[in-house]
Amino acid sequence: MLSLRSEIHDKLSESFVKVFRMKPNAFTVEIPPKGFGDYSSNIAMVNAKLLKKSPRAIAQELIDDLKNDEWFEYIEIAGPGFVNLNVSFKIFANVLKETVNGLPYPKIGSDSVQLEYVSANPTGPLTVGHGRQAIIGDVLSRVYKASGYKVTREYYFNDAGKQMKMLGHSLWIRYRELYGKKTDFSEDDYRGTYLIEVAKEFKEKYGDAYVEEWNEKNQKIFIDFARDRMFEWIKKTLKELGVDFDVYFRESSLYEDGTTDEAMKMLRDKGYVYEKDGTTWFAVSKLIPEEDDRVIIRKNGEPTYFFSDIAYMLNKYKRGFKKVYYIWGADHHGYIPRMRAASKALGFPEDFFNVIIHQFVTLKSGEEVVRMSKRQGEFTTLEDLTKKVGRDVTRYFFAMLDPNTHLVFDMKLAESKKMDNPVYYVQYAHARIFSLIEKAKERDIEWDNADFEKLGNTQEKEIAREIAEFPEVITSVVTENKPQKLCNYAYSLAEKFHSYYNANKIVDENNKELSANRIKLCMAVGRTIKEVLSLLGINAPTSM
RNA sequence: GCGCCCGUAGCUCAACUGGAUAGAGCAACGGACUUCUAAUCCGUAGGCUGCAGGUUCGAGUCCUGCCGGGCGCGCCA
Numbered sequence: 001m002l003s004l005r006s007e008i009h010d011k012l013s014e015s016f017v018k019v020f021r022m023k024p025n026a027f028t029v030e031i032p033p034k035g036f037g038d039y040s041s042n043i044a045m046v047n048a049k050l051l052k053k054s055p056r057a058i059a060q061e062l063i064d065d066l067k068n069d070e071w072f073e074y075i076e077i078a079g080p081g082f083v084n085l086n087v088s089f090k091i092f093a094n095v096l097k098e099t100v101n102g103l104p105y106p107k108i109g110s111d112s113v114q115l116e117y118v119s120a121n122p123t124g125p126l127t128v129g130h131g132r133q134a135i136i137g138d139v140l141s142r143v144y145k146a147s148g149y150k151v152t153r154e155y156y157f158n159d160a161g162k163q164m165k166m167l168g169h170s171l172w173i174r175y176r177e178l179y180g181k182k183t184d185f186s187e188d189d190y191r192g193t194y195l196i197e198v199a200k201e202f203k204e205k206y207g208d209a210y211v212e213e214w215n216e217k218n219q220k221i222f223i224d225f226a227r228d229r230m231f232e233w234i235k236k237t238l239k240e241l242g243v244d245f246d247v248y249f250r251e252s253s254l255y256e257d258g259t260t261d262e263a264m265k266m267l268r269d270k271g272y273v274y275e276k277d278g279t280t281w282f283a284v285s286k287l288i289p290e291e292d293d294r295v296i297i298r299k300n301g302e303p304t305y306f307f308s309d310i311a312y313m314l315n316k317y318k319r320g321f322k323k324v325y326y327i328w329g330a331d332h333h334g335y336i337p338r339m340r341a342a343s344k345a346l347g348f349p350e351d352f353f354n355v356i357i358h359q360f361v362t363l364k365s366g367e368e369v370v371r372m373s374k375r376q377g378e379f380t381t382l383e384d385l386t387k388k389v390g391r392d393v394t395r396y397f398f399a400m401l402d403p404n405t406h407l408v409f410d411m412k413l414a415e416s417k418k419m420d421n422p423v424y425y426v427q428y429a430h431a432r433i434f435s436l437i438e439k440a441k442e443r444d445i446e447w448d449n450a451d452f453e454k455l456g457n458t459q460e461k462e463i464a465r466e467i468a469e470f471p472e473v474i475t476s477v478v479t480e481n482k483p484q485k486l487c488n489y490a491y492s493l494a495e496k497f498h499s500y501y502n503a504n505k506i507v508d509e510n511n512k513e514l515s516a517n518r519i520k521l522c523m524a525v526g527r528t529i530k531e532v533l534s535l536l537g538i539n540a541p542t543s544m
Numbered sequence: 545g546c547g548c549c550c551g552u553a554g555c556u557c558a559a560c561u562g563g564a565u566a567g568a569g570c571a572a573c574g575g576a577c578u579u580c581u582a583a584u585c586c587g588u589a590g591g592c593u594g595c596a597g598g599u600u601c602g603a604g605u606c607c608u609g610c611c612g613g614g615c616g617c618g619c620c621a
Binding site: 005028030031032033034035036040042045046048054055078079080081082121158161162163188277278279290292294295296297298299300302304305306329330331332333334335336337357359360362400401402404405406408410413421422424425427428429431432435436438439440443469472473476480484485488491492495498499501502503505506507508515543544 | 547548549550556557558560561562563564565566567568569570576579580581582583584585586601602613614615616617618619620621
């Protein structure tokens, strides 16, 4: 599906070839500031050097060629050499017709891709930071899928390492407390009170059988019990947010099925592995000179997290993904070069390994800033947040900003049911449209044969142009990995609709034909808003 | 010290990746409900885009150097 803008781009390009007998340099078609037409292109300016002519002269020749094209109502030179043009409303009418029948998704790719996100180890509740990651990943997955990709959503977790041991140990301590026996937490233990509940469940199941001793033998019982409970909790939290995964991937499976051995052999065979000081190293510096080499097998014989990650990447590659996306918090950015080096070392294509970094989330309620630390105990969890403000608001707020900017989540704002909350603003537009349709039905307005071409006042044109942007928005979400564009788009469309609604009588018994046309336009708006909200995983209510 | 990210109205953010007069919301002020949902709309006010240079027809956007904030720089994950 071509977008309106890309069709205009093509028309300009063809005209350029026809007039100047050569291909133009890359140029853009944009929506200009108010007063400069529906669309605008820099084609003349960026090709001035190529043609050794002034931009305005180039523009004039193109305009002479295009001015009789039925697409364009008028087309003119402006400023330093912009080509500004107004599109005939007939063209917009076609877009609207199409929209009412189903949103025109651009087909961007068909490859099999994987997105991995959250991937929190099951040692405690998810934080609001995980929430941001979950939503970024979930929304991008939906958009990738909608634009043609085969998408696997994956959650990777460490199910065997030291962290799990500490979790089991912490549970043991809480469990003993239930019998009045005090043991101090060690430094790496999880002292959050949430394990007390788990300890009670444990007690119920096993009685006092394991109170006395913490040893190799009964560790596993505590670890497994705690891990399972934590995972149930995490999954429940994610489910409440509407976040689901196709695969939950256990780190230990890499050791069980031989992937780690295979990865080690590949790296060794290619000469990227060496031994020093009783440890095994991966020669990152051979691939990226300014980076340091990294340990992959410790002195005590245990592999590092990094080594598991290399094996995991190999696993992903062998499963046939053309591209994999890792969504990480900003604290992991230093990890990118060594992973890139690993990707190179294993001989994967340049664009196989991709990272989407998001900055941190700060929670604010009025003036108070809440800091979060998992090990230390008390903090506002993702679950608390979702319960407090609801799924729709939580999702919107996490999707609303560029992943690359620091997110201040204002609880007060999120809880507000008033005009300052953008979620309700967008949803309200949808509800309003639905109620207009109901109203039109009551008044016997028949819109099946409505004719978009009879519309075309300033606001209707603006709305139509906004709707025509849909494929562009989808494309930029996918190519730039920026979910916030969906929010901006939905908001902007809602804004135009609200304004239109206030200035124009939509359902008017005295003018049924006009009403029918307008209702149909509103349906196109409603349809688009609903679609965008669904990509965001947010409800489109029919009444509020 | 080195690396990555960020710095735009009082606050929270846009600005289609180099385009024209930098736009919204909140907060402030003034208007619009006997009329399709006022969770809405219309208007006023608010800016040396952190600072200083540079690149070019053109810079919030690109390059350099500062300043300020966040995050990294483990045989932790």
